[in-house]
Amino acid sequence: MRRAARLFSLKPLLLFGTCSSLLLPRNDYYSSAFLAHNDAPIASAGDAPGHHQKVKGSFLLKTPTELSEAAKAAATFGLEEKQGQNEQVGRLLIALRDKQLGPNVSVFYKQDGGLVITSGKGAFMKDIDGNLHLDCCNNVASVGHAHPAVVKAGQDELANIQTNGRFLNPIQQRYVTKLLATFPPELNTIYLVNSGSEANDLALRIAREHATAKRQKDVIILDSAYHGHTQALVDISPYKWYQAVDGKNYKPDTTHVVSCPDGFRGRYRFGHTEKSAELYAKEVEDIVNSPEGGVGVFIAESIVGCGGQVVPPPTYLKRVYEAVRAKGGVCIADEVQTGFARAGTHFWMFQAHGVVPDIVTVGKPMGNGYPIAAVICRREVAESFARTGIEYFNTYGGNSVGCAIAEAVLDTIHKEDLQQNALEVGEYLTERLNTLIPKYDWVGEVRGVGLFQGIEFVKSRADKDNLQPYPELTKFLVDFLRYQRVIVSRDGPDENVIKVKPPLVFSKENVDQLVTSLDNALQCAQKLGIF
Ligand code: PMP
Numbered sequence: 193m194r195r196a197a198r199l200f201s202l203k204p205l206l207l208f209g210t211c212s213s214l215l216l217p218r219n220d221y222y223s224s225a226f227l228a229h230n231d232a233p234i235a236s237a238g239d240a241p242g243h244h245q246k247v248k249g250s251f252l253l254k255t256p257t258e259l260s261e262a263a264k265a266a267a268t269f270g271l272e273e274k275q276g277q278n279e280q281v282g283r284l285l286i287a288l289r290d291k292q293l294g295p296n297v298s299v300f301y302k303q304d305g306g307l308v309i310t311s312g313k314g315a316f317m318k319d320i321d322g323n324l325h326l327d328c329c330n331n332v333a334s335v336g337h338a339h340p341a342v343v344k345a346g347q348d349e350l351a352n353i354q355t356n357g358r359f360l361n362p363i364q365q366r367y368v369t370k371l372l373a374t375f376p377p378e379l380n381t382i383y384l385v386n387s388g389s390e391a392n393d394l395a396l397r398i399a400r401e402h403a404t405a406k407r408q409k410d411v412i413i414l415d416s417a418y419h420g421h422t423q424a425l426v427d428i429s430p431y432k433w434y435q436a437v438d439g440k441n442y443k444p445d446t447t448h449v450v451s452c453p454d455g456f457r458g459r460y461r462f463g464h465t466e467k468s469a470e471l472y473a474k475e476v477e478d479i480v481n482s483p484e485g486g487v488g489v490f491i492a493e494s495i496v497g498c499g500g501q502v503v504p505p506p507t508y509l510k511r512v513y514e515a516v517r518a519k520g521g522v523c524i525a526d527e528v529q530t531g532f533a534r535a536g537t538h539f540w541m542f543q544a545h546g547v548v549p550d551i552v553t554v555g556k557p558m559g560n561g562y563p564i565a566a567v568i569c570r571r572e573v574a575e576s577f578a579r580t581g582i583e584y585f586n587t588y589g590g591n592s593v594g595c596a597i598a599e600a601v602l603d604t605i606h607k608e609d610l611q612q613n614a615l616e617v618g619e620y621l622t623e624r625l626n627t628l629i630p631k632y633d634w635v636g637e638v639r640g641v642g643l644f645q646g647i648e649f650v651k652s653r654a655d656k657d658n659l660q661p662y663p664e665l666t667k668f669l670v671d672f673l674r675y676q677r678v679i680v681s682r683d684g685p686d687e688n689v690i691k692v693k694p695p696l697v698f699s700k701e702n703v704d705q706l707v708t709s710l711d712n713a714l715q716c717a718q719k720l721g722i723f
Pocket of ligand 1: 387388389390392419420498526528555556
C-alpha cells in the first residue's frame with residue numbers, strides 16, 4: 193500500500209517522458225564543459241599564503257563513466273544498497289536537474305545516483321525506499337529533522353499571516369528578547385535577515401561604516417574561509433576562488449588573506465599551542481601595523497568549517513582582535529555554522545575563545561531549515577551604520593513565521609538541554625574517534641569541540657615531516673559510509689577532512705553507529721589494497 197502511494201507520487205515526474213529517454217547512460221551525465229574543467233591543471237592559490245592546493249572544480253566528479261570505488265567495493269563486501277526506487281528516481285532527477293539547473297549546482301553522491309530523501313526525524317533521514325540514514329552532516333536541522341514543536345509553530349503562524357516586517361507583531365520582539373539573552377550584554381542590537389550570506393553581506397556593510405582604520409573598506413580573512421555566495425562574500429571566500437578553473441584572479445586588492453591557523457598541517461605546525469597562536473596572529477599584526485595603515489574588518493569563524501574544521505589555537509582570536517581594533521578595525525565572528533549551542537561548552541563558539549566580537553552573524557540552525565538569519569552587534573556599531581541615513585529594509589527579514597519557528601528552535605534547545613547533550617555526546621565522539629588513531633596510520637588528527645568535529649586523513653601520520661593529504665581515501669570513506677547508511681560530508685582545502693556536525697539531538701548510540709561504520713569503511717579500504 194505504502195509502495196503504491198510512493199509510486200503514485202512519482203507520476204508527475206514520469207509525465208515528462210519515459211524514464212528511459214531521460215535516464216542518460218552514465219557516461220553522458222557530464223557535459224564536455226565539465227570534463228574540460230576536470231582536466232584543467234591545478235592553478236596556484238593566488239597570493240594567498242596557504243600551502244594547500246584546492247582540488248579544482250572539485251564539486252564536479254572526475255570519473256563519471258563508472259560507479260565510485262566505494263559503490264563497487266560495497267557491492268563486493270555485500271553492502272550493495274537495495275536500490276529500489278532510489279536507483280531509478282535518483283538518476284531521473286539528476287538528469288532533469290542537469291537540464292534545468294545551472295551546471296555548477298552540485299548533488300551529493302552524483303556518481304552513484306544521488307540519494308532521494310523524502311522525510312526525516314531526529315538524527316535520521318528517510319530515503320524514497322524507506323531506508324533510514326544516520327545524518328551526521330546537517331547542522332541546520334539542529335533540534336532534529338521535522339521537530340514537532342518547530343513544525344507546529346510554523347504551521348500555526350503561517351495559518352495566521354505572513355506579512356511585511358514594517359507591521360508590528362509581538363512574536364518578533366518576544367523572540368529577539370530570548371535570542372539576545374544568549375549573547376554577552378554588549379551585543380544588544382539585531383538585524384533580522386534570511387540567510388547566512390545576507391547576514392555576512394550586511395555585517396560587512398555595517399563594519400565598513402563603523403571602522404576608522406586607514407584602509408576602512410579592506411578585509412582580513414583566513415585562508416580557505418567561506419562566508420557566503422554574494423559577490424561581496426565571494427570576494428572574501430578563498431574556498432570559492434580555489435575552485436576556479438578559468439585562470440582569473442578572484443582576490444580583490446582590498447582582501448588580505450592570512451594563513452588558516454591550522455597547527456597540524458598548516459604553515460606553522462606547532463599543534464594547539466601558544467606558539468602556533470603567536471605565529472599565526474603575527475601575520476595579522478604585520479598587515480595592520482604596516483605603513484599602509486590599519487584594516488577596517490576582520491572576519492573569521494571560531495572553528496573554520498570549510499577550511500576543514502580547523503580549531504584556532506588558544507589566544508589566537510584574542511591577539512588578532514586586539515591588533516585589528518588597535519588600528520580602528522571591526523571584528524566579525526561568523527557563527528553561521530558553529531552557533532546555537534553546538535560548541536557544548538558555550539552557546540556561541542566565539543565564547544570558547546574568550547573574545548567578544550563587534551558583530552556576530554548567525555543563520556543555518558536558527559530556523560532548523562526555515563530561512564532565517566541575523567546580524568547581532570554592539571549598539572554603537574549599529575548607530576554608525578544608521579548615521580548613513582540609509583534605511584535598512586528587508587521584505588522577509590524578521591517575518592512572524594520565521595520568528596515563530598526560530599523561537600520554537602531556541603525554546604527546544606533550552607527545554608531539551610541540547611547544549612549539554614552537545615557537550616556530553618561531543619566528548620564521547622572525540623573519545624571514540626580517537627580510538628581509530630592507533631589502528632590506522634591514515635587518521636591524521638581528530639579535532640573540534642561539541643558536535644562540530646573533523647577527522648583529517650593523511651597518507652601516513654608516521655611520516656610526520658611530510659604529512660600528505662589523502663583526498664582519494666576520504667572520498668572513498670564518505671561514499672562507502674553511504675552504503676552503511678551513514679551520511680557525512682568532506683571538506684578542507686585538500687578535501688581530506690570528514691566533517692561531523694550532526695543535529696544536536698545526536699546520541700551516544702548514534703556515535704557508536706558512526707564510528708563503527710567508519711572503522712568498517714577503513715578496514716574495507718585496507719582490504720581493497722588500492723590505498
Ligand atoms: N558562513 C559560513 C561559515 C557558512 O558555512 C555558510 C554556508 N555554508 C554561509 C556563511 C552562508 O550561508 P547561506 O548558505 O545560508 O547563505
